[in-house]
Amino acid sequence: MKPALPDNYFTQKYALTAPHSEVFAALPSLSVGNALDLGCGNGRNTLLLNLKGFKVTAWDRNPRSLENLNRIIEAEQLTGIETQWVDLNNHRFNGNWDFILSTVVMMFLQPATIPQLIADMQASTRKNGHNLIVAAMDTPDYPSQPNFTFAFKSGELSHYYRNWHIVKYNENVGQLHRTDENGKRISQRFATLFAQKTFVKD
Numbered sequence: 001m002k003p004a005l006p007d008n009y010f011t012q013k014y015a016l017t018a019p020h021s022e023v024f025a026a027l028p029s030l031s032v033g034n035a036l037d038l039g040c041g042n043g044r045n046t047l048l049l050n051l052k053g054f055k056v057t058a059w060d061r062n063p064r065s066l067e068n069l070n071r072i073i074e075a076e077q078l079t080g081i082e083t084q085w086v087d088l089n090n091h092r093f094n095g096n097w098d099f100i101l102s103t104v105v106m107m108f109l110q111p112a113t114i115p116q117l118i119a120d121m122q123a124s125t126r127k128n129g130h131n132l133i134v135a136a137m138d139t140p141d142y143p144s145q146p147n148f149t150f151a152f153k154s155g156e157l158s159h160y161y162r163n164w165h166i167v168k169y170n171e172n173v174g175q176l177h178r179t180d181e182n183g184k185r186i187s188q189r190f191a192t193l194f195a196q197k198t199f200v201k202d
């Protein structure tokens, strides 16, 4: 049997940003199965989930990010990751996933996309499966960045999941990777939701 790779294996070897902390936080609650990574970027979360035994479908509309991820998949001869070019603003889907995640993506989508996207995520999650969403907010104390096309209002994301078992929800202040004119990382509230679908139909 091959020894298990450390969690930071891909991060270190390919100089990727570490997987999102909320993915690490979610792992103990998840049963290994199949996952859908919406707006996967370079694949930091996809690769971690695959390392943990998930079959992952990874979608993004940035061809360079997908190329980077595909290069890693090829170099490491990984099985169980399927990448696809998808524009989430124009993509309806259905399926049967155990875990659907979208970290720091929704703020780049069109506002009109969000209700249907979340409805598709919810309908495509298996009973007892989970959704994880982390996305920027627009609040009076921390207004959204001008180039974000969408930001959640207070209570908006949790309301979408009012019929689910909400394992975790907060609207904490976090920091963007981008910096202000003084080189200081910009603070922003993020809606963080980790929820379990405890029923068959929604």
Ligand SMILES: C[S@@+](CC[C@H](N)C(=O)[O-])C[C@H]1O[C@@H](n2cnc3c(N)ncnc32)[C@H](O)[C@@H]1O
Residues within 6 Å of the ligand: 020, 038, 039, 040, 041, 042, 043, 044, 045, 059, 060, 061, 062, 065, 086, 087, 088, 089, 102, 103, 104, 105, 108, 109
């Ligand atoms: C800040 S990155 C986050 C990537 C990844 N989720 C992570 O946590 O590392 C935002 C990602 O959303 C993707 N994205 C933005 N708009 C999109 C769209 N309309 N359809 C699909 N992906 C999109 C970008 O290409 C980018 O990879």
